[in-house]
Amino acid sequence: MDYSLKPEIQALMDQITGMESVQKALAFLKEDHENSIAEQLELVQIPAPTFHEEKRAEYMAAKFRELGLTDVHIDRTGNAVGTRKGVGNGPKIVIDGHMDTVYPLDTPLNPVRDEEFIHCPGIVDDTRACAAELTLIRALNEAGIETEGDLVFTATVQEEGKGGFGGMKGFFEDNKDIDGAVCMDGCGIQGIIYQSTGFKTIEVEFHGIGGHAYGAFGDVANPLHAAGRAVAKIADLKVPTNPKTTYCVSNFHAGNDAGIHAIVPHASIKINYRSNGQEELEALDKEIMRCIEEACKEETERWGKDTITYTVKTFCDVRAGSLGEHDPLVEATWASIRYLGTEPELMKGGPTNASIPIGLGIPAVCLGNDDRVEIYCHNAAMERFPVKDTYEMPQLAMLVALAASGIAGKTKSILK
Template identity: 25%
Template sequence: MTLSTQTISQAVEARADRIVETLSRLVSFPSIVMNDPRQAGPGERDCQLYLQQRLEAIGFTTDLWDPDGPALLEKYAGRPGANKGRTFDGRPNLGGTLAGSGKGRSIMLTGHIDVVPPGPATHWTSDPFVPMVKDGFVHGRGTVDMKGGVACMLMAVEILKEIGAELKGDVVFTTVVDEEIGGMGSLAMVDRGFKADAGIMTEPTANRIAPLCHGILWGRIVIDGISGHAELTPNAWHAGGPVDAVQLCRQMLDGLDILNRRWMYEPRKNHPLMAMPNQIIVTQLHVGEHPSSMAGRAEITIDVQYLPHEKDEFGLGGHVKREIEEHVAALCLSDPYLRQHPARVEWILDADCAEVPADHPFVETFQGAVAAATLDPALAGFGAHSDIGLPTGLGNTPTVNFGPGDPAQSHQPNERVSIEDLVACTKAIALAIYGWTNLEKA
């Protein structure tokens, strides 16, 4: 039996309450990930166990496993997703496959269930892990980034099963941990062998198809000054006097602004689908040791964006790293102290990026499904990093971002997603699954 767009759409709309209930259940698991993954609580595992139960109930064959961080690092050292210090004890990935009847194209639905810490409770108007439905929105940590998308992709498959949709191609479902601290969960998922002819990663895109994301570099610019009493007349630094690292930090920040202004107009730092050029964003400052002492050291933590065409031979941001290192070195030459004691850049993380061509058959099929769900089928860029580079590059699964919610709500207090967005996203994904998996495999 062939199902019409109207039949699928109406089935989704009739189950809006269940979509909300599913998201609320996912939010109730405090699946927080920390910079040190050993500090993660049981929320990630509990959330994955819940999803596993839902998948198995509709016929998925599932695989729940704790990845081996050191083994992955050894195997993929220097490649995307291979990060030091990752441990996955009690932090499982989940994968599952729903077999099609045969000869259709397969699709992978993927997302992450880890969330960033909620921050001070005083910044929230409700408990971040007690989901609240109010004024047409679901409130709570992860509603946007990205349990809303996970709820939509799960419900899309469940609804298709409930209305008797026959799918010729396989549906692969994966939810990973560790995305918020570098993506090694997605690396483990691809290494495990999960792949398909095309994929949807349900990161929040305001229900726009985003076949492109940024690569991200995290780095630390370290400036060594010389501490001394802040209230006394100092000797010259070459005579043993202090050098104020606060002042040197100011100079370095001004120098980073110069590079940002240059990047605004460089074609290689811009993309027609991206709203803004690549940027160097200062996210943390650690300067000084004592209130009455000149600072002897400064650390500037930066978050740097890069585009797929800037990737090096390893699929990472090596070219951009060198560009920043050379700029920092040039800035040091303009200061007599830094000329002799140059600042250094220590790289913390390199998260890769990807781009699926606009004329890829899946992108065109998905645009049709999005239009049928009465959403805007125009393509857009995803300004932040997402894990689409790992399934797209390493896993040979061309994967696009598409999910509910305003991406600007990510990581903010009082995170919320509209029920209207959730229903529309579920509808588009269900239509895409049905349309794509019933195309004969190339």
């Protein structure tokens, strides 16, 4: 890809990577890889489906304390948080990985290691990032690197599925003084995620009176028919292709087999819709609500005797946003990936934990995405962690965090 760095960013990254202490930390991360994997194996055997991350949070908080972080605590949302204090008044940078996995509590977690891989549900997504945080802190300690700003390490809850990035959301609601974030999700180094695909997942429930399919016919409106009308209207919505905007009615529930001759009192649909543009997302939200309103009204008017009402429950609500392609944080990430010997790739969109700061206008990237090795995330039977060279992700996160935070007395933060 044609991408050139501003000379001052390249010069700064050359300065950072040229420092003896940074070289020491990079070398340490390579040497510490087996220790990091040992922690990863401990972590992966602590079940942590979304909303059940307590035990992992305790593990991470204990490790944060051991490694000398200050103000270590589990916050009101359930995230494990600890700070590596900076010496000056540099910006406050979050380094994050999420603790939750997509597998139910009773999933067997028996890691198997062969020549190339460790196989276990959750071994990468996102257990690896939690382990990467710990080795990264050790590297900074071993190399005696002091930063200008504080580095705030977070192991967050509720990233996956219905969690809707709840851990990150809660953290940013409680911490209004964060200046930047480096999130890790995955185990490679190639991809730079610097955009937030905004999205909403809602459930709409249609309510009526219900009755016998024959006996009550004509006396009541039918919530299931209202839901059907709504789906038909939503199915016809036109959305822009740029920024990419999508919608999907993903779930439709009404009735049961015992009541196959009944007009149901309730019907529900779930809808997921996304956009890379916040304005487009909000416009689509209005359109979807209009479809639902109209569907209820039409079904009500069809019979004129019963009013179909609806309620909306929101599961996920993430704002869209983007850093510039040449935002200093994106350029510093690019330079760092190149330094580590890989050709970087700018990824389009993507909801990740970085979406929360990006949606708030705070510079953030998500690292770890890499298509070169298939890791089968979210596939219990196949998820696997490639052992070789995967110390590079904490190396990358460290370089980016140092560029963002500034190294005490030596370099200034790239953040404006």
